[in-house]
Amino acid sequence: MKIIQITAAYKPAYIYGGPTMSVAKLCESLGSWKDEETGSSDVRKCDRWIEKLTLKVFTTTANGKNELEVEPNQTKIVDGVEVSYFSRITKDHTHFSPALLYNLFKVLRQAQHDKIGIIIHIHAWWNLVSVLSCAVAFWHKIPVVLSPRGMLTTYTQTNRNSLAKNLIHKIIGKRLLNYCHIHATSEKEKYDILTLVNPKSIVVIPNLVQLNDHHVTNKEQQSINNENTAIPFKIIFLSRIEEKKGLELLFDALSILNFDFILTIAGSGNKDYIQSLKTRATHLKLADKISWLGQVKNDDKFNLLSKNDIMVLTSYNENFANVVIESLSVGTAVILSNQVGLANYVTENNLGWITKLDVHSVADKLNLSYQDNQKRNKIRKLAASLIFKDFNDKILAQKYIKLYTDILNG
Missing domain, CATH: 3.40.50.2000 (Glycogen Phosphorylase B;)
Known part of the structure; x- marks a missing residue:
């Protein structure tokens, strides 16, 4: 053959x-x-x-x-x-x-x-x-x-x-x-x-999906958000930056949150489109809460994902989304739109939160993930073994x- x-x-x-x-x-x-x-x-x-x-x-x-x-x-x-x-x-x-x-x-x-x-x-x-x-x-x-x-x-x-x-x-x-x-x-x-x-x-x-058998160390665990509200909630978007990823929607939702957070955006895309996102962030008074990393090497992304509390992907259309598996493989829970192909898998295994393509729905799921430290810790402990078995x-x-x-x- x-x-x-x-x-x-x-x-x-x-x-x-x-x-x-x-x-x-x-x-x-x-x-x-x-x-x-x-x-x-x-x-x-x-x-x-x-x-x-x-x-x-x-x-x-x-x-x-x-x-x-x-x-x-x-x-x-x-x-x-x-x-x-x-x-x-x-x-x-x-x-x-x-x-x-x-x-x-x-x-x-x-x-x-x-x-x-x-x-x-x-x-x-x-x-x-x-x-x-x-x-x-x-x-x-x-x-x-x-x-x-x-x-x-x-x-x-x-x-x-x-x-x-x-x-x-x-x-x-x-x-x-x-x-x-x-x-x-x-x-x-x-x-x-x-x-x-x-x-x-x-x-x-x-x-x-190329996975990295990454185990969260005690030092890394300490950097992950817990019930100490003085620590900003760490949110990450890691994907190609383009219109279908719903970053405008995410920005609008972040602008109405009432807790402290840091959003890391890792990925590349059209320069003009990225500039328009930065302008939008400034208008929404989010600029000082967003870190733009650009393209991240494959060898570095697992460590980066593991250091965040939640990975967010509010896409308008996504047939699968490898980053969901990559994030869960290091124990980081996810928030996905209901248009992401892996949304059903996440729901069935209680590995995060699923949102509608609506500003208030996204904000609501961000609030729930921030408040439910117990669920996030459970995902951090159990998700990796499930991912390595199912994939x-x-x-x-x-x-x-x-x-x-x-x-x-x-």
């Missing part, structure tokens, strides 16, 4: 945040999976595919407005994964790469000639890498798994370049999407997808392998 993972951006393009990291983690786990001895019986029945499992990544040199410092149109090994980086002609958010499409065409034609079981797994939608790669696979009658990663919702269709998206969807997109086997990362994303398209099949498998790399990798083999077996 040959799996070609196609993504417009791959690490070290960390500027794109969680989706890029999840794709890389999936590829690394699949690359090492066949060497493990823990395969489920359902998967082991398909050994005829797995014995010759090969994995390749086709991506571009995309790194925001710039390009990665890699040799274009070449292949290199990145953390055990064979990755081919192809130059692109257009920048964000189209990523048009003729070299990638030409090489994909050659690989598919050769696979057909050799009668090799092959699957194309495409990550994200609404860019020319994804849409045209899907068209190439459709032309060759090669099965496609599509992970939209939040790109197939009514919100994303109307939020940016909506006219172009609707035009592409009507001309070619809908037909291609109906050809795909779709992978959703949460039940919410599955629901959103099925309101727009009718795929061949759809399955829910959570993201693989185990090997178990999740088996689910992806089963998805691929089920498709090849018809």
